[in-house]
Amino acid sequence: MFIQTEQTPNPSTLKFLPGRVVMDKGTLDFGDATTSHDSPLAKRLFAVEGVERVFFGSDFVTVTKAADKDWQVLKPSILGGIMEHFTSGEPVVATDLQAGSDAAVDDDEIVAQIKDLLETRVRPAVAQDGGDIVFQDFRDGVVYLHMQGSCSGCPSSTATLKMGIENLLKHYVPEVVEVQAVQ
Numbered sequence: 001m002f003i004q005t006e007q008t009p010n011p012s013t014l015k016f017l018p019g020r021v022v023m024d025k026g027t028l029d030f031g032d033a034t035t036s037h038d039s040p041l042a043k044r045l046f047a048v049e050g051v052e053r054v055f056f057g058s059d060f061v062t063v064t065k066a067a068d069k070d071w072q073v074l075k076p077s078i079l080g081g082i083m084e085h086f087t088s089g090e091p092v093v094a095t096d097l098q099a100g101s102d103a104a105v106d107d108d109e110i111v112a113q114i115k116d117l118l119e120t121r122v123r124p125a126v127a128q129d130g131g132d133i134v135f136q137d138f139r140d141g142v143v144y145l146h147m148q149g150s151c152s153g154c155p156s157s158t159a160t161l162k163m164g165i166e167n168l169l170k171h172y173v174p175e176v177v178e179v180q181a182v183q
Contacts, residue, residue: 001083005075008130010154013053013064014071015130018082022092023056027132029148030054040090044081050074055131055149056092062130062149110175111138117172118145122165126151133165141177143169157181 004017028039031053036042041061042054050069055062061082065074085092115135126133131151136144145165151157158181166179 001086003079003082005079006130008062008150008154009156010064010130010150012067012153013062013130013150014075014078015150016061016063016078016082017059018061018086019059020086021059022061023058025058027058027134027148028056028093029132029152031152038095039093040088041082041085041092044085045078048074048077048081051078053149053152055152057127057130057132057149060127060130064150064153110173111135113173114138114143114169114176117169118165121168126160136182138176141175143176143179144182145179146183147181 002019004019006015006017008015028042030036030039030042030046033043033046036046036054041056045051045054045061045063050066051063051074052066053064063078065071118133118135122133129150131147131149131154133151134146134148136146138144145161147154147157147161151160161179161181166176169176169179
């Protein structure tokens with residue numbers, strides 16, 4: 001098994017591409033080891049000392065390291081953990097935790113338009129950098145988004161949010177006046 005790695009805009013995060021499907025649909029973000037109990041792969045990665053966050057995309061795994069750790073030390077253990085997992089035959093997630101991006105039935109027209117723009121234009125671009133952005137709410141002209149994977153804690157995520165996503169949404173949805181990240 002050959003696993004490629006890619007750098008992301010976040011220097012504390014690397015994107016690992018195992019060459020196979022990681023998530024059939026949606027994404028999953030594990031903020032720490034305590035949230036990984038339903039994922040054999042996430043548990044295996046958090047067992048590597050220095051791993052602080054794990055994110056699963058369709059065909060990649062994004063790992064965030066502690067600031068005091070070095071990628072040259074961590075990378076072989078992470079690669080080994082991913083390889084072990086995929087050769088073991090275990091599922092990536094033991095239960096149905098996969099977050100779907102389906103629009104809710106009661107979404108009004110503006111929210112549906114925002115979600116469509118995020119799904120078709122923003123999420124694919126952000127996934128290339130090993131992250132994801134998930135719609136949380138739209139209230140009083142403000143769109144609230146949750147940053148995941150390499151986007152979480154990335155130095156350039158604020159610029160991406162304000163200059164890129166906010167401008168895009170304001171252009172296509174005049175009701176949007178601002179975009180904010182939520183934790």
